[in-house]
Amino acid sequence: xxxxxTRADVIPVADYAKMRRDHRxxxxxxxxxxRLEVGPHACFYxxxxxxMWTQVxxxxxxxxxxxxxxxxxxxxxNSLIPQGQELVATVMFEIDDPLQRANILGRLGGVxxxxxxxxxxxxxQGKAEEDIDRTTAEGxxxxxxFIHFPFTSGQMAxxxxxxxxxxxxxxxxxxxxxxxxxxxxxxELAKDFA
Numbered sequence: 001x002x003x004x005x006t007r008a009d010v011i012p013v014a015d016y017a018k019m020r021r022d023h024r025x026x027x028x029x030x031x032x033x034x035r036l037e038v039g040p041h042a043c044f045y046x047x048x049x050x051x052m053w054t055q056v057x058x059x060x061x062x063x064x065x066x067x068x069x070x071x072x073x074x075x076x077x078n079s080l081i082p083q084g085q086e087l088v089a090t091v092m093f094e095i096d097d098p099l100q101r102a103n104i105l106g107r108l109g110g111v112x113x114x115x116x117x118x119x120x121x122x123x124x125q126g127k128a129e130e131d132i133d134r135t136t137a138e139g140x141x142x143x144x145x146f147i148h149f150p151f152t153s154g155q156m157a158x159x160x161x162x163x164x165x166x167x168x169x170x171x172x173x174x175x176x177x178x179x180x181x182x183x184x185x186x187x188e189l190a191k192d193f194a
Contacts, residue, residue, distance in 0.1 A: 001191070002049045004078050005056055010070055016057045027054050033188040038168055039177030041104060044089045044147075046189055052077040079129065080146060084194030085156065089126075091115065091145040101143065107174050109139030114171040115147050120158035124149045151193070160190045 002009075016023075027050070034046040045051075056073045063069060082088050091112070095101035112134055115126035126147040128134065134142035151159065158164060166186050169178035181189075 001084075001194070003081055003083050005049070005053055005074055005081070007070060007074070009053065010056065010060070010074075013057075013060050013064075016061060020057075020061070023054065027051070030188075033184050036168055036179055036181060036185060038170065038179040039175060041093045041095050042170070042175070042177070043092050043094055044168060045092065046185075046192075047080045047082070047088045047090060048192060049081050052081050079131075082192040084192075085151050085153075087117070087149040087151070087189055087192055089147045089149070091147055093141075093143045095143070102140075105143060106138075106140045108141040108172060109135040111135075111141050111170060111172045111175055112145040112147065114175075115145075115169070116171065117149055117166060117168055119164050119166040120161070122155050122158055124151055124155060156193045159186070160193065162187070 030048075030050060031045065034048065034051070036044045036046075038044060056070075056077050059073050060069060065072075080088050080090065093101070093105060093108075095104055112126075112128040115128075117124040117126070126149050129146040129148065131146075134145055159166065163183065164186060166181035167178050168181055170176060
């Protein structure tokens with residue numbers, strides 16, 4: 001499994017535009033297995049080489065920045081590709097109403113530090129990317145977080161076992177929600193390990 005998008009992996013925008021419709025249809029099916037809602041507002045999108053390759057090409061197509069844009073996109077999205085002993089998720093708090101969104105996010109400061117996976121007697125604590133502080137001094141959190149789940153070899157073996165019940169959740173006092181990961185999602189994510 002590839003762990004980094006290189007310049008050689010980036011195809012011309014015109015070529016991507018021609019294949020975009022079919023490619024996006026395939027990615028929708030892939031992403032269904034890599035998505036999990038937790039509580040009323042949070043949605044986890046577990047990333048992979050393929051999801052990030054698509055994201056890079058979508059940004060190049062939409063922003064039309066040309067060759068100069070490519071290094072920035074590779075720098076931004078390569079950090080979200082699992083590196084063999086981890087899972088990586090984009091966590092989005094999806095709240096349509098602006099007033100409700102501001103009210104909820106304004107009370108969830110530090111929520112990114114409370115994310116965990118639990119399975120087979122193991123707990124893997126999520127680690128937020130440290131590119132920027134996603135909680136303000138006033139206690140407001142961002143609506144988007146990038147979370148890495150670092151695994152030991154033993155934890156990877158337990159996660160890979162078919163039928164293992166996996167819980168994904170938050171321990172935040174104002175957002176203490178859990179979800180049981182479907183078996184199809186567990187099996188799909190187990191492919192991210194080396």
